[in-house]
Amino acid sequence: MSDTLAVGATGTSTTQAPLLKVDDLTVGFRTDAGTVKAVTDVSFEIRPGEVLAVVGESGSGKSVTALALMRLHPRNTDITGDVVFDGIDLLELTDAQMRSIRGRDIAMIFQDPMTALNPVFTVGEQIAEAIRIHNDVSKKAAWSRAVDLLQLVGVPEPKRRASQHPHEYSGGMRQRAMIAMAISNDPKLLIADEPTTALDVTVQAQVMEVLHDVQEATGSAMMLITHDLGLVAGSADRVQVMYASRLMETGDLDDIFYESANPYTRALLESIPDLEGVKDTLEPIPGNPPSLLNPPAGCAFRPRCFLAAAECAEQVPGLVTVEGHHASRCLRISEMPAPVEVRS
């Protein structure tokens, strides 16, 4: 894992124009009980070839952010802000124009490979279909390419496996097939939404390695959505931490892991189990994430924060630059204790 980290740190040159630039993205769901803001004023960039990890608890808005980028959100959704991909504002496109971008320029890998493949078609057919949606090639050529892609993602005996149905695949193999499908049109941006959450721990590392290899080989950028900081450490160039619909902290991998300037990030890092036995017990973050229907006044993390003070309840803190492109949303950065050494 540790040497893949070094290899992964490519493409972080600040001079390149961003592939994806998101400004003040806000996503609200209209419900009977009122509007739920699942994403609030989120701004970020992804540069070509870069791996951006989006980390947060369930319900923090990370998946909704990804779905909004793809315009795959449900109907009862209000989206404001700008999403500029490769010079095009995605939120301005017609449905047909958006379809031609999905799967070709931006591809997505879903969380649960058990349900993300259609049970009535063979895996090869499904990959071939993904190719044929965007390319005018024969069924035979698409099938050959599907077999190649399966080999590429490490499915053994790809010729035979291509003509099998999803239920004949194990979880790890299915996720490899999903990756094959996602890269079938050589996308510029891969969005991986918790790609290993549904897999056994032993398989997780293999799948991450495959993902990392194809991402590097195709040179595509990747937005890796996860709640697993271990995965982040192994594969991301930059990290942004989300909590209760807002970005809490964003920065390079090392900024977040070694010089975190945000109590929520610190708490997340503290809650990683320590296999080397320095910590005796797990340290969960006390309490629960707030309701997004009625978010607490001030900082959303205040009720669970070890640094909380009276001023935190007064207003939502802004995202403050710490150094370079390391920024944190906290009023009490100056009070933050010195970073502890965190195993990565």
Added chain:
Amino acid sequence: MSSEIDTDTHDGSERLGTEVPVFSSGEVEGYSADGAAHYSSSAEVEGLTEAPSSFGRLAWKRFLHHKLALAGAIGLMLIIALFIFGPQLSDYTFDQRNVRDRLLGPSWDHPFGTDEIGRDLFVRTAQGGRYSLRIGLVAALMSTIIGTLLGALAAYFGRWIDIAISQLINIVLIVPALIVLSIFALYFGRDAFRLSIVLALLLWTRIARVVRGVVLSIKEQEYIMAARAAGASHLRIIFRHVLPNVVGPVAVEVTLLLGTVIVLESTLSFLGLGVQPPNASLGTLVAEAKGNIDNDPIRVLTPGFFIVFIVLCVNFLGDGLRDALDPRSKNEKG
């Protein structure tokens, strides 16, 4: 295990950089030319182009293992063969009267006997059976097409489309089928095709409700979202991803419907509203025989037996089709 996979992975990543042509928007043609040149040399790959049809072969295999369904299919084929070729073996036609031979019992000459005016009942049963089957098949097919499309549209798009179609279903459901059919049959009774249309317009709601229910659950599946994320259009998703998953439940419903249609047509004909003499259907044959049921119960039972037998065969067939068309059932039976 893990080391094997690691090697595969590394092989793969090298391959991507060097050999495997990667699509880019302008080079699609170049790719397909490359691909063809690269793969046509391998004889093994030739076989692979057939692989997508393997689902059909698997389904066929599963179907053959379903004893009852196989029996249903064979029974149905035998009946259809009997209805089509049987009359050619007989010396009589369905409307040929022979008053001297009236009300005969079964014999080699008249396997099912004769009726009050000496018509051969075997030929009449075959003719009536063809009529009943034709109405059943046409009406069931049309109901399936209407019901599947409307049901899928309602569930997939939801909102006002769903409300409109669901209300339409409710309206059609409260229409008393027999009365409407009676009125129509008075005017269209002689025309099997128009009768089929009316039956279809009354019976599609059952299919639509089943399809709507199934599609409502399918559209929440992640593979539908994955297909959208791959850039598939709504039409493509409905026809490629949603409807194939509906085939199993619909197959069962269609066979039940086919039975319903045959029984309903027999009812109409029994009431004198269906096929008009001298033509016959299985229903009119029962109706014609009912007056003499005390002396000659066999004459009622023969067409009655065919109605029951056809409906049973079709239901067994539907049961087998459902199992055969579900790829996940493979491991359970053969």
